[in-house]
Amino acid sequence: MKAVHFGAGNIGRGFIGHMLSASEYEICFVARNKKQISQLQQRQEYPITLANPEQDTTIVSNVTAINITEHERVAEEIAAADIITTAVGVSALKDIANPIAEGIKLRLMQNKTAPLHIIACENAIAGSTRLKKKVYALLDEEIREQADTCISFPNAAVDRIVPVQNHSDPLQVTVEPFYEWVIHRPALLPGFHEIKGVHYVDSLEPYIERKMFTVNTGHCCAAYLGYLEGFKTIRQVMKDPSLRAKVRHVMEETGALLMEKHGFDSQKHDKYMNAILERFANPNLTDKVSRVGRSPLRKLSPNDRLVRPVMQASEAGIETPHLISAMAAVLMFRDERDPEAVKMQNMISEKGVSGFISDHMDIPANHIVHQKLLASYETLQASVRSEVLSN
Structure with a gap:
């Protein structure tokens, strides 16, 4: 299964990427930091360390990355994805709306009807709904109607403290042991592959x-x-x-x-x-x-x-x-x-x-x-x- 994640920062790598990888997704990070992108492409893995006395470390594997400016490649990744997630900050959702819209157009042009879930993992109420409005504003009515049959934007709540940090390894990230990722179950389309460790609820x-x-x-x-x-x-x-x-x-x-x-x-x-x-x-x-x-x-x-x-x-x-x-x-x-x-x-x-x-x-x-x-x-x-x- 393929996941596209916008944002290769500490939350993206230390939380969302880790959980997707543990559920056997191959992850393509869409990012801007050229050094991180290069490292992710070369190594295809990175370490995350828990902020506990033992400093337990896990290797997150099956990852790569592309630059958000590579428009055609981003669209191709979205067209082939099973899930799209974000951790870019609420104010930056507008910046990723266009590449997501272009990916949706390509996906539908290729007649792909498998379900696609787009989940904004942001510190905000109804983050996915906000993202959907920005994406749909860039699509014409016919494409929106097509998208509604096979693409969903489930809202979510996420919680993990990941402070700003500096490591000699540009991909390493330290996170607190606690985490919580809650997803609104009624918005999931048939065929969704549940992510290990996520709590699915009827009322978010x-x-x-x-x-x-x-x-x-x-x-x-x-x-x-x-x-x-x-x-x-x-x-x-x-x-x-x-x-x-x-x-x-x-x-x-x-x-x-x-x-x-x-x-x-x-x-x-x-x-x-x-x-x-x-x-x-x-x-x-x-x-x-x-x-x-x-x-x-x-x-x-x-x-x-x-x-x-x-x-x-x-x-x-x-x-x-x-x-x-x-x-x-x-x-x-x-x-x-x-x-x-x-x-x-x-x-x-x-x-x-x-x-x-x-x-x-x-x-x-x-x-x-x-x-x-x-x-x-x-x-x-x-x-x-x-x-x-x-x-």
């Missing part, structure tokens, strides 16, 4: 929101709260009892929402939160605050890990003082190496914090969450100024 939203509101929300809150204290890594943040408690309180607030909305068992969710906190504190994994905190504009968008749960909790009558306080810390994030952080601070300077909350976060000025967030930001600003003056 509870799993996506559990992951997003617990892992993603907790992780980024740890980064922004740690940033204000001058910490450089998430592990340092989690070793601070006060900050660890704050992150736990945020997760308890989002947990209350998840239990109310999806009926999660309180004891099981408590164990889930504890496991997440231990993952953040993994002594064998060094994850930088700057990496986890990067792209604050995306993280503060209306449908992402901060605004979405705080607004849903407000509607449900659930108080979220710790989440709101952490969101105030996001508004104070400054990293000159992060274009989004720079842009966010420029927007705040131009519009004021209240204007930013209204315009970018889409929280009206008369909404209680807006008022509480503004008050929390002003309190935090005063606290930081006071600390600077005292020093």
Whole structure:
């Protein structure tokens, strides 16, 4: 069986590629990094190491790669594939829509009717649906109708911490032992070959929101709260009892929402939160605050890990003082190496914090969450100024 995976980064190699290979797929990575592409073509394998005390290492085999600029070859690979996956980042889905569309055209021109599943393994709700809209916008109506008979875009939720890292081997990647890949079963076409280790569910939203509101929300809150204290890594943040408690309180607030909305068992969710906190504190994994905190504009968008749960909790009558306080810390994030952080601070300077909350976060000025967030930001600003003056 053949898999085409867009993105040969750490997640692509250390998570999706590993699982596809374990299920006996031959994998063709579509990437941009010429060094990685050359290495994958020559070696046709690479090592992944678990961030555990034993540093267990596995070899991922049956792999190769091509450059995304090789349009005809990419289309040919897609035409011959059984599955297509992505791990490029939500903002880059638009960049891979055209090569996927061209591959679909070629596939249908060759009268191939075997099922093809295209799964966006991104940190986003309905990532595959987003990708489908971008791909279908490039196809005419007749081709779209043909595609609907044999091509599906199942949504998925993915979870594995893979920090930025440097190895002497350009293909080696270190990953945490934990992983979770959940796929929406009703979207699968007859003949789909199940991937070992994937959890197939009839309703995906509870799993996506559990992951997003617990892992993603907790992780980024740890980064922004740690940033204000001058910490450089998430592990340092989690070793601070006060900050660890704050992150736990945020997760308890989002947990209350998840239990109310999806009926999660309180004891099981408590164990889930504890496991997440231990993952953040993994002594064998060094994850930088700057990496986890990067792209604050995306993280503060209306449908992402901060605004979405705080607004849903407000509607449900659930108080979220710790989440709101952490969101105030996001508004104070400054990293000159992060274009989004720079842009966010420029927007705040131009519009004021209240204007930013209204315009970018889409929280009206008369909404209680807006008022509480503004008050929390002003309190935090005063606290930081006071600390600077005292020093």
